[in-house]
Amino acid sequence: AQTVTQSQPEMSVQEAETVTLSCTYDTSESNYYLFWYKQPPSRQMILVIRQEAYKQQNATENRFSVNFQKAAKSFSLKISDSQLGDTAMYFCALTNFGNEKLTFGTGTRLTIIP
């Protein structure tokens, strides 16, 4: 069975600062994908960033980047120059290659303070 753990239920940071959200996971597979999804108050699930396990290079999307530590099974999300629009729930998720099951963590509620 695969599991995803997010140990920070809530975080807050001042606008323009950098914040890092933690995620650890467990899977017996060697080929898998990791995702960070953002869920604003509108409830829509929005993909923030994706990492393929076979790629050593950490994924980056504008202000969002990940620190993927495969041996440690850690997948943290760094948000640089945080903006008010980044206020949302953030979910870490894992799926094995070719598997439909997307396993989610319990989420981190991030608040950006003006």
Place this chain on the structure above:
Amino acid sequence: NAGVTQTPKFQVLKTGQSMTLQCAQDMNHEYMSWYRQDPGMGLRLIHYSVGAGITDQGEVPNGYNVSRSTTEDFPLRLLSAAPSQTSVYFCASRNSGLAGTNEQYFGPGTRLTVT
């Protein structure tokens, strides 16, 4: 493209009633899934389909039925609603042709309350 659409957005049911949550996608995706989101538990997979005519159970399938008669539609049926099914339901789809991405696209969700 409208992407993934879900109806209704909100629904209140009495215990024992049945209903169908609708999901449609216009991206010609083969794979479609239903998740439920409960407070403090993230999203959990209910049922999924890898193509028309093919469905399978996810992590929490009890009390729900699905069918996939077309590529576009993937309805979720609650047979006899129970208060434990109060949740937010998300439909998602992805394209099997984009090998290696596994990115799922989510609908806007349906908030269901069972009294």
